[in-house]
Structure formats: structure tokens, C-alpha cells
Amino acid sequence: MRVAKNIRILREDTGFSQEQLAEALGITRARLGAYEENRNQPPIEILILLADYFKISVDALIRADLQRTNPNSLMKIGKNRTLLPIQVDHENNDLVEVVGMRAMAGYLNGYADPEFIEDLPVMNLPFKIVGKHRAFPIKGDSMPPLKNGTVVVGRYVETFDEVKDGQTYIVLTKDDGLVYKRLYREKKRAQNIFEFHSDNPAYAPYTVKTDNILEIWSFVCSLNIGEFKQQELNIDNVIRFLQSYRVEMGK
Numbered sequence: 001m002r003v004a005k006n007i008r009i010l011r012e013d014t015g016f017s018q019e020q021l022a023e024a025l026g027i028t029r030a031r032l033g034a035y036e037e038n039r040n041q042p043p044i045e046i047l048i049l050l051a052d053y054f055k056i057s058v059d060a061l062i063r064a065d066l067q068r069t070n071p072n073s074l075m076k077i078g079k080n081r082t083l084l085p086i087q088v089d090h091e092n093n094d095l096v097e098v099v100g101m102r103a104m105a106g107y108l109n110g111y112a113d114p115e116f117i118e119d120l121p122v123m124n125l126p127f128k129i130v131g132k133h134r135a136f137p138i139k140g141d142s143m144p145p146l147k148n149g150t151v152v153v154g155r156y157v158e159t160f161d162e163v164k165d166g167q168t169y170i171v172l173t174k175d176d177g178l179v180y181k182r183l184y185r186e187k188k189r190a191q192n193i194f195e196f197h198s199d200n201p202a203y204a205p206y207t208v209k210t211d212n213i214l215e216i217w218s219f220v221c222s223l224n225i226g227e228f229k230q231q232e233l234n235i236d237n238v239i240r241f242l243q244s245y246r247v248e249m250g251k
Helices: 002-014 018-025 029-036 044-054 058-063 101-110 114-118 235-244
Strands: 096-098 133-137 151-156 168-173 177-185 193-197 206-209 213-223
Touching: 002 018, 002 029, 002 044, 002 058, 018 029, 018 044, 044 058, 058 114, 101 114, 101 133, 101 177, 133 213, 151 168
Parallel strands: 096 133
Antiparallel strands: 133 151, 151 213, 168 177, 168 213, 177 193, 193 206
8 A cells, every 4th residue: 555655755754763753653663664564554543643743634645656756845735734745757846737638527526636636647847846736728718818728837826815816827616617717806795705707808707705616726827829810819818918927018
């Protein structure tokens, strides 16, 4: 099982011997050795103890393959628990997981499943990134000039307070799955509501409560945009496109 290998990886990463970690956990070295060698399965109370000690979720401890990640790069949420490990290459560069069109259908059910995420292909970007990144294909024509099938790379947003009005985000919701929209805080009624805006005026804005939001990824870059039609290259679309890249423009 992965948990045996993960316990050893986490112990070695901290520089502890089996005796030192066993003492820190309040168990015998022989018992810890049995867990690492997969001769015995740790009970739930030991899994919780290990998870608390290494500040990692029990789910990631059991199901994630920590050999494919840098344990020091685990994302932390809440009270120092980890959400999903950040994958790195052999040179310790962060990798971007790519959600393909086929995986999109199962993403709503698999986004929090380490095994589902580990099966996704990964890629490097031609510039340095820090933090958890993931790439998603865009559906439809609601965010011109990005076309149907364009891949958008996003950086994971840990709290709603990080969301900035007028910026674009890939958002996973319970009702609509993955959408790519421009977000605004709904100020008139409550702070737990966001307005989702499309750049295509044919699509009306709508509101989403924060308790319906599962993930938010802030726009980093887009890939494979393809050719534009002449009617798509109007000044408003071009300005929105450049602003999405954080380009500062004068009049």
C-alpha cells in the first residue's frame, strides 16, 4: 500500500530515524518499522497522529504517491492541512496538471481524488511558476477572444479573500462544473455571493453563492488559441484579452 511508502518518505524527508519518529509519535520503533515495511496496517488513530505530525491530510497520506511530489511543496489550507500535493519534475520545477476534454466529464467527482489527479498528464511552462497550477480546456464562446478548446492555465486560489474584482478565474461549482468567468463580489446583498460575468455580451451575468464553489483557479496564461476571425479582433475583445494577461495599457 502507498501509506507504507509515504510514511517512510515523510520520515526521511524530515531527517528522522525510525527511533526518533517513533519516539515523537509515542510508539515503539518496531511498530513504526512494521508500518513502513507494510507488515502491519496502521489503524485510524495512528493515521491521524501521522497526519497531524506531518501536517498532511489523511486522504493524501493514504492515497497520494508522495514519491512523485516534493513533500515540502504540499499545499496547506485551513489549520495547516494539505489539499493536494504539488507535482515536481526531477529538477524540482513545479509541474502543471492538464485536465483534458475526456477528464472534464469526471472532474467534478474526481477533483479531490488523488488517484484521479495522478492520472492526469503534466507539462512544464516556459516560465517559472510557484504554487499549485492546473490547465483546463475552455468550452463555448462566452469569453472572447478565447475560443472553444483553448487551454487556460490557472493558479489555485486558497481563500475567497484572494479573489479580485474584474479578474478572470476558472471556477468549479457544484451545479455547473467548470466555468471560466470574470468574477465580481456581490456587494449589494451579501459577501458570500459572487457575480459571474462573461465577456461576450450575449451571455447575461449570474450569481453563485460561495458554498456552491468547490475550487477557484486564477488565470495565468492561455495556450493554443488558434486563428482569430476578423470580426473577433475588435478593440474591446483585444483590450480584455490583454488585460487578462495583466498588461498595463494607456489610451
